[in-house]
Amino acid sequence: MRYGAVEAVHGISFGAEPGQVTALIGANGAGKSSTLAAISGLVPASGRIRFEGRDIAGKPPHEIVRAGIVQVPEGREILGRMTVEENLLLGLRGRDRSGIASAYERFPILDERRALLAGTLSGGEQQMLAIARALLAEPRLLLLDEPSLGLAPLVVARVFEALADLRRQGVTMLLVEQNALRALRLADQAYVMDLGRIVMTGTGDALLHDEGVARTYLGVT
Numbered sequence: 001m002r003y004g005a006v007e008a009v010h011g012i013s014f015g016a017e018p019g020q021v022t023a024l025i026g027a028n029g030a031g032k033s034s035t036l037a038a039i040s041g042l043v044p045a046s047g048r049i050r051f052e053g054r055d056i057a058g059k060p061p062h063e064i065v066r067a068g069i070v071q072v073p074e075g076r077e078i079l080g081r082m083t084v085e086e087n088l089l090l091g092l093r094g095r096d097r098s099g100i101a102s103a104y105e106r107f108p109i110l111d112e113r114r115a116l117l118a119g120t121l122s123g124g125e126q127q128m129l130a131i132a133r134a135l136l137a138e139p140r141l142l143l144l145d146e147p148s149l150g151l152a153p154l155v156v157a158r159v160f161e162a163l164a165d166l167r168r169q170g171v172t173m174l175l176v177e178q179n180a181l182r183a184l185r186l187a188d189q190a191y192v193m194d195l196g197r198i199v200m201t202g203t204g205d206a207l208l209h210d211e212g213v214a215r216t217y218l219g220v221t
C-alpha cells in the first residue's frame with residue numbers, strides 16, 4: 001500500500017478465521033489503519049485480498065460492505081444531534097426494524113439511552129453505539145479500528161467486555177488496537193505490525209506471554 005511516493009505497508013500476509021477475533025497490534029504508524037482501509041476498499045492496495053473465496057481487492061467500498069465486511073470507523077462518526085435510536089435507524093439502510101430490538105438486547109445501555117441525543121453519551125457508550133450500528137448490517141466480518149481510543153481505563157474495560165460478548169455470539173472480528181494487553185486477551189490469533197510489516201504472529205495467549213512483546217508493547221520491563 002502506498003500514499004503517493006510513500007509505501008506504507010509492505011507485502012503483508014495474514015488471515016482472519018470465521019468466529020474468531022484476529023488482532024493487529026503495533027505502535028503508531030505501523031500500518032494498522034492502512035491495512036483496514038485497504039480491506040474496506042478505501043485506499044488502493046496491490047496484491048490479493050480474499051473474502052470467503054472471492055477476490056475483493058480493488059472493489060469499491062459499497063461492494064465490500066455488500067459482500068459482508070463492515071468497518072466501525074475510528075472516531076465513531078456518531079451523529080451527536082440525533083438520538084441514539086435515530087443513529088441506529090440510519091444504520092438499518094432499509095432493512096427491517098427488528099434489528100433495532102436485537103441491538104438493544106446486545107447493548108442494554110443503549111436501550112436505556114435510546115431517546116437521548118447521542119452527543120450526550122459517554123465516549124464508551126458512543127463506541128458501543130457505533131458498534132451496534134455497524135452490526136445492523138449483519139456483517140460476516142466486523143473491522144474495528146482502535147475502539148479503546150480516548151477512553152478512560154474503566155470505560156475501555158466495558159467496551160472490551162462488549163467485544164467479548166460479541167465473540168461469544170460468534171461475530172467474526174478483525175481488531176486493530178494500540179492497547180495490546182486488551183487486544184491480546186481477547187484475540188484468538190494476533191499479528192504484530194511494525195513499520196508496515198508483520199513481525200510476529202501467534203495466539204493472543206502466546207503473544208501475551210512472549211517476553212519481547214511484553215517489553216515492547218505491554219510496558220513490562
Ligand SMILES: Nc1ncnc2c1ncn2[C@@H]1O[C@H](COP(=O)(O)OP(=O)(O)OP(=O)(O)O)[C@@H](O)[C@H]1O
Nearest residue numbers: 003006008026027028029030031032033034035178
Ligand atoms: N492519508 C495518508 N497520506 C500519507 N501517508 C499516510 C496516510 N495515512 C497514513 N499514512 C502513513 O502510513 C503509515 C501507516 O499509517 P497508519 O495510519 O496505517 O498507521 P497505524 O498503525 O494505524 O497508526 P496509529 O496507531 O497511529 O493509528 C504512516 O507512516 C503514516 O504516516
Ligand SMILES: [Mg+2]
Nearest residue numbers: 032033034145
Ligand atoms: Mg491507526
